[in-house]
Amino acid sequence: MSKNSKGFCSACLRDQLKCNRGKPKCDKCNERGTKCSYSFELKWGGRQYKDMSRSAGIPNTRFYKGALLVKDKRLIASKSTRRVRQFLQFGQEEISFASSFEKGYKVTVRQHKQGEKQQPKETLVFDNKTPVSLASPCDEVVPVTQTAPANMAPELVGLEPGKSSWEVSTFFDLFINETAKFFVAFNSQAFPNPYRTVLPQMALSCPTLMKLIIAFGAKHRKMIAMVDEEANYPSLEENGWPSEDFEYLGENLLNQALSELVEKLRNSRGRTDDSTIAIILLLSSIGIFFNDDRGNWRTHYNGAKRIVFNELEIDEKSGKHPIYYRKNSQPHFFVLRWFIYLDIVGPLSSGFFHSKSEEVPRPNLNFNWLYGENLDQSSMESLEDISPLNGMDMKLLSFLTRVSQLVMQKKTSSADQGNHFKIVSEAICLDYKISNHLQESEAQRDIVVKKLKALSDATMEKRLERYDILRTSNLIVGLTGILQLRRRIVExxxxxxxxxxxxxxxxxxxxxxxxxNSPTLSCMSFCFFTVGCELVDDSMSIHRNVYRDRLMSLWKKGVPSVLQAINVMEECWRLKKPWWVVLEEKDLDICLAF
Known part of the structure; x- marks a missing residue:
């Protein structure tokens, strides 16, 4: 073969034959009937002498031999890696933070009782400067006008200046613009999402809370990548760059936040603020959202309950001091509403679990001042009687409070037959009250909607469309509450x-x-789960995809906890057992109180 073999086809090079470089097929390959192919040296662009060192300034990229490559691959995971990491635990450390939190919460309460008796019982200090009156259930609404910054500086979360600023901003922005949507039933300009406004503002003055928000966004970003088949970059993997977790930065921030919370509780001397409660509730939400043991929802929920009792000067044994449900936009009332929602919906979507942490009594929640007859009628006429934040009207929320309380009472009444019959009797009465409320309120709404439709206003049509979604959400949640009474209480x-x-x-x-794709999927996820688990009879099997598909839609949006809910639901169908029995038998503590 000729020494000058440049341009020979691959077959001639392999067999050491002289190639005439014929196109599309050389003579040798024609004679032998073999496949003829040529290798070409590819160059980027049509200008061979272009300065390849110059770039367009794309963030997180670099040039290597004329090719644009990703510099930091923390935001890229291969397809195989995503499949494996999908079910990995959040952290690898074996330290049990739950016990530290339990001790911290109890120490906080004990220190407060010993050293802070001079604090007036009618006030709650939530910023160590401004006392807030707790005596009156009605306060002036202060609208939230400030917004969190679009670009988050690393210094705000304890990182070195200029380090990982892109990831910090990305994860923070993801939480504000995407993750926060899962915490409310309907995003509306008339009722701003407090998880997009109030919570980030609180985080600006609390680095620990800011770290948790960014960690939450990092975990959510990772889950989105896991279920997004388009987020796969095999060519970059072949270049030898190591694949790292989306939550590389988020995991470190979560570790710091956990340690800082433990230290904060130890050194609080009984004084805690709204930011501390928000930190605990956000940790609980991380456990709920990701089904993550590092953010065990029940541990943090009970810790928040102790602190709320402590700050409101409520006797844990009696719990007589009521906690009023206020619609005010101040951080203090936002945190209380968050706690109240978790206190109500948590037991409705979780099983019976026996632990010392649950010995903390449940608070006495008061909604009476919110739904007087005049207020109901006026708010209904303005299409504001159903909250877009939780998808319920306030009267139904108060009924669900009692349903949740009966569920917890039923757990401890098995040995007391007299108390058992009392609980069942109350459940039957509550069943009637909820059914009657849903029927009457829907009839009134039909009349209001009929009048408003006659206006033929384009703006009103959009409002009525949104209102119809909220009405459906309110009705489904109410019927789910009735189902819980009939199945879990009356049996x-x-x-x-x-x-x-x-x-x-x-x-x-x-x-x-x-x-x-409904915006209300997350707030109704506990309804999909608890009602879907009842489809055990073969005659009801045709409806199973209705519930499975909607929970899977949440999974595809990066909510991993619903996947375990789907597995439990399918186990109920297979074994024909109640879902709370399956949870207890398998020692699963899931919760869908988004």
Whole structure:
């Protein structure tokens, strides 16, 4: 073969034959009937002498031999890596933070009782400067006008200046613009999402809270990448760059936040502020959202409960001091609403678990001042009687409070037959009250909507469309509360008419009104789970995809905890057992109180 073999086809080079470089096929390959192919040296762009060292200034990139490569691959994971990491624990450390939190919460309460008795009982100091009156349930609404900065400086979360600023801003922005949507039923300009406004503002003055927000965004970003098949860059993997977690930075921030919270509780001397409670509730939400043991939702929820009792000067044994549900936009009332929602919906979507932490009594929540007859009518006429934050009207929320309390009471009443019958009797009465409220309120709303539709206003049509979604959410949540009374408290059989008819009604509403892309999916996830688990009979199996598809839609949006809920739901269908029994038998403590 000729020494000058440049340009020979690959077959001639392999067999050491002289190639005439014929195109598209050389003579040798034609004679032998073999495949003829040529290798070409590819160059980027059409200008061979262009200065390849110059770049367009794209963030997080660098040039290597004329090719644009990603500099820091923390935000890229291969397809195989995503599949493996999907079910990994958040951290690898074996330190049990739960016990530290339990001790910290108890020490905080004990120190307060010993050293802070001079604090007036009618006030709550939430910023160590301004006392807030707790005596009156009505306070002036102060609108939130400030917004959090779009670009987050690393110095705000204890990082070196200029280090990882891009990731910090990215994860913070993701939480504000995407993750925060899962905490409310409907994002509305009339009712700004406090997780996008109030919570970030609180974080600006609390580095620990800011670290948690960024860590939350990092974990969510990782989950989005796991389920997004388009987030795969095999060519970059082949260049030898190591693949790192989306939450590389977030994990470090979460570790710091956990340690800082423990230290904060130890040194608080009984004095805690709203930011501390927000930190604990956000940790609980991390546990709920990601089903993560590092952010065990129940541990943090009970810790928050102790601190709330402590700050409100409530006797844990009696719990008589009421906590009023206020719509005010100040951080203090936002944190209390957050705690109240978790206190109500948490037990409705979790099983019976026996632990010393649950011996903390539940607070006495008061909603009475919120839903007087005049207020109900006026708010209904303005289409504001159903909160877009939780997808419920306040009267229904107060009823669900009692449903949640009965669920917890039923757990401890097994040995006391007299108390058991009392709880069942109250559940039957509550069933009637909720059913009657839903029927009457829906009839009133029909009248209001009929009048407003006659206006033929384009703006009003959009408001009515949104209002219809909220009405459906309110109705489904209310019917789910009735189902919990009948199944978990009264212990009606799954195949009884009062249960099957109720399940069918909820199913029809979901199929007709709640699409797989509905903005209310997250706030109704506990409804999808608890009602879907009742489809154990073969005659109801045709409806199973209605619930599975909507929970899977949340999974595809980066909410991993619903995947375990789907597994439990399918286990209920297979074993024909109640979902709370399956949870207890398998020692699973899931919660869908988003």
């Amino acid at each position: 009606m059989a799954q195949d009884s008419d009062l249960v099957t008819q109720l399940v069918q009604k909820v199913t029809d509403l979901i199929r007709a009104k709640i699409t797989v």
